[in-house]
Amino acid sequence: MTVTFEALPTSSSARGAHQAIATQLRARPGQWAHVLTPPASGTATSMAYVIRAAKLTAYAPAGTFEAHARTVNGEHRVYARYVGDQAPSPEEQLAEVLRIVAETVTEANDVGGVDINDLVTRLAQAGHQLPDVDS
Known part of the structure; x- marks a missing residue:
């Protein structure tokens, strides 16, 4: 097998695409x-998580975008909306925790390689620290 030596490209088209998505969502806050x-x-x-947790700077800071994965007529989709810095209600916080748990369990069952530590990390990244439990 022969390798080809060439300069590393300077930018990612994916990064630009995500910046464009984030810009469009910010222009219409609250709309899915x-x-x-x-x-x-x-x-x-995974991509819905990347958007919610602001793993790409286009979606920073974490929590300013909501995102969910859905399968519609066999097509896997990511839906998102810009919510800004508004504080979620207790009901919204509970719904977010349950969604994170459900998505992590689904990913563990469908994809594998995900365990309880990933769930704890995802909850913490979304701002939901687990309480200390004395043994």
């Missing part, structure tokens, strides 16, 4: 939009 169509449900779930 179908933003991505990944090839697999696990990828859709």
Whole structure:
């Protein structure tokens, strides 16, 4: 096998695409939009998490975007909306915790490689620290 030596590209088209998505969502706060169509449900779930947790700077700071994965007529989709810095209600916080748990369990069952530590990390990244439990 032969390798090809070449300069590393300077920018990522994916990064630019995410910046464009974030800009469009910010222009219409509170409105849901179908933003991505990944090839697999696990990828859709992961991308929704990337948006919510601001793993890409386009979606920073964490918590200013909501995102969910859905399968519609066999097509895996990511829906997102810009919510800004508004504080979620207790009901919204509970719904977010339950969604994170459900998505992590689904990913663990469908994709594998995900365990309880990932769940704890995802909850913490979303601002939901587990309480200290004395043994």
